């Protein structure tokens with residue numbers, strides 16, 4: 001069923017659109033459907049006016065000495081309430097002598113303390129929040145100010161149907177009259193920490209916050225610097241070729257990529273006690289200046305590991321190199337805890353997190369066929385209760401759910417997750433949803449996303465980064481914005497019905513072209529299933545799908561026909577609403593890019609020479625106008641233009 005939508009008005013970048021809360025029930029024929037419905041729970045109205053004839057008596061209050069997040073939260077509230085209703089609420093800092101009035105208290109205000117709205121870490125973790133209406137007032141508060149920031153969007157969801165589909169497509173229902181709702185909510189996301197990794201999101205904190213994603217810097221002490229071991233023990237500072245320090249590093253040498261091209265040791269030697277003492281000292285210096293609660297102790301980004309006598313003996317004993325770094329982190333965590341006890345008593349010490357990645361991806365655990373349980377090989381490889389593991393299965397197949405493999409198989413993520421869960425209560429996960437070699441193509445992890453997330457959640461994963469194409473700095477084709485939306489929703493609440501999310505996205509984002517674009521999406525998904533099942537693609541992220549093995553000329557032509565049909569769907573808007581027409585036109589154009597790229601890369605012989613030149617130049621023009629920057633990871637777009645003869 002097609003939903004009729006009406007455009008109400010536009011507020012800067014926010015399109016205010018009539019909602020689609022019911023009736024979005026068209027089923028995709030790809031994913032299995034079930035009876036779940038993403039319905040909005042009803043919160044009863046109070047008798048108090050919130051918005052009356054487009055005005056409001058409410059005032060937004062943030063605490064004296066408010067944090068950046070609390071001020072941001074107050075501004076967001078003001079901005080979207082104004083966008084939906086026309087009422088512009090004042091924002092004031094809290095003082096001791098408030099007169100009676102109607103207030104929305106944001107964050108750790110004294111008023112919230114007095115009203116006993118004082119949530120704890122145990123109740124909410126870092127990203128959860130409460131929203132509570134008491135008398136005339138409403139309180140939005142997390143245990144942390146990140147939770148407070150998230151609370152704003154939940155408040156807006158109930159008040160104005162706030163829904164973030166894309167940076168330029170945020171739904172709000174225009175509301176000129178509304179009673180305040182009797183809020184009494186306590187909300188905790190499924191994964192406490194969630195990081196949106198598309199360039200459009202990661203380089204724009206406001207977009208990230210509006211999707212309720214976290215910034216890397218608020219999760220981890222060294223932020224995006226994840227492979228940080230040689231920043232902590234730099235082989236140039238501790239001369240790795242000298243007799244004094246050579247045993248601090250692996251014998252194996254590695255040549256990095258990009259700006260780190262210089263030759264250096266592949267990894268640290270995590271068995272070396274002298275190195276550990278210095279590492280701990282340097283680590284504490286980093287932690288001291290950061291508010292982030294986690295420190296990722298990142299090994300270097302290569303397959304190698306130290307092969308000294310001690311490291312080799314440990315590998316021999318436990319069957320995996322991860323045993324060595326577990327023992328290392330347990331000792332470092334003890335020292336960090338002691339430092340906190342002495343210097344910052346009463347504070348939760350930083351959680352140290354190791355990578356389960358390449359050489360360390362397998363847990364030192366075994367599967368017991370009798371009990372059907374994973375268990376530690378011995379107690380020396382159980383992680384400290386405060387430390388954690390970042391499970392990053394870069395060599396997994398992402399075309400099938402993790403749970404399709406035998407649970408006893410330690411070489412596959414299913415067994416690995418359960419094995420790690422037997423060693424640590426604090427799992428963090430870094431999964432992959434990108435094809436670095438085929439950076440413009442749709443990587444259909446939508447097929448496995450919900451099941452993989454559930455396996456991670458069932459095993460206590462508190463943080464998830466589902467890596468996408470951050471090298472595409474602004475925006476990407478390949479249904480990336482749809483994937484970003486679905487990721488943001490499921491990582492927050494994995495019980496949502498994915499088909500409904502997809503339908504809802506298409507209806508709101510492509511509007512009159514929704515059915516056609518969804519047809520295109522479904523056809524491409526069906527084809528990609530066939531590519532993995534029958535044409536030899538592996539499901540590894542290293543697949544390069546820009547190859548005639550995987551696409552037929554006729555297939556691509558039929559996709560382009562659907563793109564043309566989508567343009568026709570929106571044609572009436574060209575007259576009635578040219579501004580909206582342009583927005584929708586560009587969204588369809590963006591999705592045309594992956595198919596045109598394939599056509600011009602692998603079926604160029606189908607064109608006359610002149611037509612090929614023309615089509616490639618037109619592609620480049622659209623590519624640049626839409627803000628695309630590259631066609632693969634570590635790729636320079638000039639290489640493509642040069643290959644195509646249009647530099």
Ligand SMILES: [Zn+2]
Nearest residue numbers: 269306308311
């Ligand atoms: Zn070693």
